[in-house]
Amino acid sequence: MLSNRTIMLMTLLAIGLGSLLACRTFAGGGTVTVPAGANVWARIVQKLELNADQQAQIRGQFMEEKDHLHAVLERLHTARLSLRDAIHATDASESSVRTAAAQVAAAEADLAVERLKFYRGINPVLNPAQREKLATMEQHLDELVDSAVARLGDAPVH
Secondary structure, eight states: OOOHHHHHHHHHHHHHHHHHHHOHHHHHSOOOOSOGGGOHHHHHHHHHTOOHHHHHHHHHHHHHHHHHHHHHHHHHHHHHHHHHHHHHOTTOOHHHHHHHHHHHHHHHHHHHHHHHHHHHHHGGGSOHHHHHHHHHHHHHHHHHHHHHHHHHHHSOOO
């Protein structure tokens, strides 16, 4: 069973990747179609100090995987909706919820494999300093999720 931290991280990553999919800028230099605060790509470029060649290589890697990634994210979304429906069903049972949760887990596993493929494609593009910055960014994200989980555990129930 996936831990809450893993689920939250995967959700945040899925949202981030979804934001990347939504940006026309990423697909070819158009205008951003999401609010400026959600422009994940621009923040990544800035934080990692990616040069134009690196940006082009990463963009190319993303564009190669975009359609497949989109399909995986759609399957994950559909599986989560099915899980929610299974939980809310009037005839809900442990078995039906477990079956729906297994579908979510399978979709999350597919997304993890896509993340692996993407990481393998972009890792050689980054220099050692950028890899270190990326690791620091990931650690910061882990700390944010840990903090959110801790706050949730400490929050009073009214």
